[in-house]
Amino acid sequence: MELTPDLLKTLYRYLVTTRTLENRVATICQSQNANDPLIVGKGYLSAGQEAISVGAAHALRQGDWLAVGHRDMGAHLVRGITPQEIFAQYFCRATSLTQGRDENIHFGCTDKKILGFISHMGASACVANGLAAAMKYRGDPNFVLTTFGDGASSQGIVHESLNYAAVFKLPVVFIINNNGYAISTPVQEQFAVKNLADRAAGYGISGILVDGNDVVAVYQNALKARDHVLAGKGPVLMECKTMRMCGHGTHDSAGYVPRDEIEAWEKRDPLLLMKEQLVKEIDFTEEADKKLSLEVNELIEAAWQAAAKASGPRAEDLLTGVYTEGNLSDVNFRGRSRML
Amino acid sequence: MVEMTYGGAIRQALFTAMAADDDVYVFGEDVAKFGGVFGITKGLYEKFGPKRVKNTPLSEGAIIGEAIGAALYGLKPVAEIQFSDFITTAMSPLIDVAANYHYRNNASLPLVIRMPSGGGMRIGNFHSKCLEAWFYHVPGLKIVVPSTPRDAKGMLLAAIKDPDPVLFLEQKKLYYTVKEEVEEEYFEIPLGFARTVRAGSDLTLVTYGAMVGLGLEASQEASKQGISVEVIDLRTLTPLDEATLKTSLAKTHRAILLHEAVKRGGVGGDIASLLMENCFEDLAAPLLRVGAEFCPVPAAPALEDAYLPSVEKVLAAIDRVMKY
Numbered sequence: 001m002e003l004t005p006d007l008l009k010t011l012y013r014y015l016v017t018t019r020t021l022e023n024r025v026a027t028i029c030q031s032q033n034a035n036d037p038l039i040v041g042k043g044y045l046s047a048g049q050e051a052i053s054v055g056a057a058h059a060l061r062q063g064d065w066l067a068v069g070h071r072d073m074g075a076h077l078v079r080g081i082t083p084q085e086i087f088a089q090y091f092c093r094a095t096s097l098t099q100g101r102d103e104n105i106h107f108g109c110t111d112k113k114i115l116g117f118i119s120h121m122g123a124s125a126c127v128a129n130g131l132a133a134a135m136k137y138r139g140d141p142n143f144v145l146t147t148f149g150d151g152a153s154s155q156g157i158v159h160e161s162l163n164y165a166a167v168f169k170l171p172v173v174f175i176i177n178n179n180g181y182a183i184s185t186p187v188q189e190q191f192a193v194k195n196l197a198d199r200a201a202g203y204g205i206s207g208i209l210v211d212g213n214d215v216v217a218v219y220q221n222a223l224k225a226r227d228h229v230l231a232g233k234g235p236v237l238m239e240c241k242t243m244r245m246c247g248h249g250t251h252d253s254a255g256y257v258p259r260d261e262i263e264a265w266e267k268r269d270p271l272l273l274m275k276e277q278l279v280k281e282i283d284f285t286e287e288a289d290k291k292l293s294l295e296v297n298e299l300i301e302a303a304w305q306a307a308a309k310a311s312g313p314r315a316e317d318l319l320t321g322v323y324t325e326g327n328l329s330d331v332n333f334r335g336r337s338r339m340l
Numbered sequence: 341m342v343e344m345t346y347g348g349a350i351r352q353a354l355f356t357a358m359a360a361d362d363d364v365y366v367f368g369e370d371v372a373k374f375g376g377v378f379g380i381t382k383g384l385y386e387k388f389g390p391k392r393v394k395n396t397p398l399s400e401g402a403i404i405g406e407a408i409g410a411a412l413y414g415l416k417p418v419a420e421i422q423f424s425d426f427i428t429t430a431m432s433p434l435i436d437v438a439a440n441y442h443y444r445n446n447a448s449l450p451l452v453i454r455m456p457s458g459g460g461m462r463i464g465n466f467h468s469k470c471l472e473a474w475f476y477h478v479p480g481l482k483i484v485v486p487s488t489p490r491d492a493k494g495m496l497l498a499a500i501k502d503p504d505p506v507l508f509l510e511q512k513k514l515y516y517t518v519k520e521e522v523e524e525e526y527f528e529i530p531l532g533f534a535r536t537v538r539a540g541s542d543l544t545l546v547t548y549g550a551m552v553g554l555g556l557e558a559s560q561e562a563s564k565q566g567i568s569v570e571v572i573d574l575r576t577l578t579p580l581d582e583a584t585l586k587t588s589l590a591k592t593h594r595a596i597l598l599h600e601a602v603k604r605g606g607v608g609g610d611i612a613s614l615l616m617e618n619c620f621e622d623l624a625a626p627l628l629r630v631g632a633e634f635c636p637v638p639a640a641p642a643l644e645d646a647y648l649p650s651v652e653k654v655l656a657a658i659d660r661v662m663k664y
């Protein structure tokens with residue numbers, strides 16, 4: 001697809017929106033009342049690697065599915081989840097995508113074709129295969145995009161899923177966000193290969209190595225991968241190298257990361273790189289950037305305040321929805337056999 | 341009606357479900373041309389072709405993953421785990437994804453996982469365990485353990501229609517040892533209903549799966565001593581037919597829980613507690629459990645026989661309860 005000025009500006013807007021939203025999550029975490037916290041649990045931010053999520057999600061079309069990883073706020077936004085829905089999720093409100101049954105980034109949305117987040121690293125890869133197998137079964141011209149981290153790539157289920165997708169030539173693009181650290185464990189303690197994309201050869205599939213801080217590169221390679229899998233040439237393993245510019249969660253100051261490593265990557269901040277490209281290639285000024293920041297900031301402020309006003313879930317709804325029919329008592333009762 | 345084995349009835353159910361609904365498809369290790377290691381899917385590949393009957397890599401986690409994704413997409417996948425013992429390598433997708441998906445994400449997963457389960461075939465610990473207690477502990481899963489060919493067919497058809505993840509635990513020792521007349525056409529036996537296999541008035545023997553036959557045998561022996569045993573086949577563990585148990589206990593006032601799985605931490609212990617909590621006033625004697633011994637499943641016939649519940653063990657329990 002042609003890189004029009006509008007598209008470039010849209011990519012940048014999503015990068016800024018993601019960063020602004022997550023910065024707000026971080027400041028709420030820092031400032032909230034510990035006895036009555038607005039955010040339940042912690043914040044899991046994608047600072048430094050927004051380009052992967054935003055760029056890759058732009059390769060999705062309406063019928064495609066997304067199976068997200070830990071740091072895919074950008075993809076949720078691109079897919080149409082609103083900032084207010086995200087804050088409602090962070091605040092565990094009844095109106096949230098999981099009705100307050102899960103917190104922070106642990107959500108999905110069937111209507112928007114986003115698989116519910118799976119915290120067990122790498123498991124989304126095997127479910128992505130199932131969605132892709134079903135697309136193939138139905139003859140639908142769609143694909144599944146799934147992302148996970150370098151840490152997840154050590155899990156057996158990821159290897160099984162890559163092999164499985166390769167055997168059946170499933171339309172899946174597996175993206176590894178290689179952000180340098182699995183919580184605190186650096187990549188050299190996770191695997192001995194230089195590039196995770198090199199593993200693709202072992203499965204008999206295509207591997208692509210991409211600069212994960214370059215949103216345009218991620219977008220273009222994701223499109224290429226999409227065309228490849230839709231042409232029936234089998235899945236693609238795409239490694240995006242980046243750096244997590246924060247701790248694993250808002251509770252983690254990332255003291256285990258050498259300072260010079262952070263400083264080196266700060267110069268390659270994806271927002272900075274994209275802004276430079278916009279200024280260089282199209283009519284984009286500092287003034288336009290400030291205007292954008294203000295607009296996005298207003299949007300995010302309104303979103304979190306509206307979400308904060310929503311009610312929390314009711315204790316009496318605890319047992320609804322364990323099964324499609326309701327809870328186990330309902331299921332038993334339907335079978336004329338409730339004892340209590 | 342036609343005479344079918346337990347295994348044949350399951351195969352019939354798969355043929356029937358696949359003929360009735362294009363969204364139903366079957367996959368697992370060696371299920372295509374080979375027909376599965378127990379021959380249960382034999383003939384399906386020839387009839388429905390490679391799209392709907394497919395071999396998979398030896399990857400239980402990936403198989404369960406396919407079932408979840410396909411169900412979410414709207415298909416009705418029926419996955420086979422070659423031996424229920426092998427589910428250990430797929431616990432994360434099953435427990436962490438499938439079981440709580442509806443609760444957290446408000447989307448149904450109409451998938452069925454067929455798992456040949458249980459022992460008595462001299463094939464050792466990796467191929468003989470009864471693991472239902474693990475899954476009984478998990479909200480969101482349904483568990484079916486049929487004991488007869490008719491139940492196997494009717495309940496598999498009901499499981500395939502069910503909107504939630506269903507574990508269909510087939511008792512592999514029954515595959516070719518049990519036969520009965522079964523309807524040839526499509527029929528469902530709804531999940532959640534126990535079956536009173538034999539009426540009695542002195543004691544209720546609650547059991548399921550391969551132990552139903554053993555329980556019947558023991559009850560016949562007991563009747564020679566003038567003890568009238570009511571035998572209840574639970575048929576599904578989740579949902580559990582609590583009302584049938586309560587009604588029976590109100591009549592007999594005594595109960596024994598019998599299952600093939602090891603006694604410790606088994607389903608029988610939980611059902612016994614449930615009955616104590618809910619039928620306290622009806623009980624004339626403490627409840628007893630009979631299950632397998634607490635050791636890995638051994639292969640040598642003498643050892644496996646000693647490990648498994650037996651008619652003698654059940655009779656000893658009946659004797660103890662009746663003498664209380």
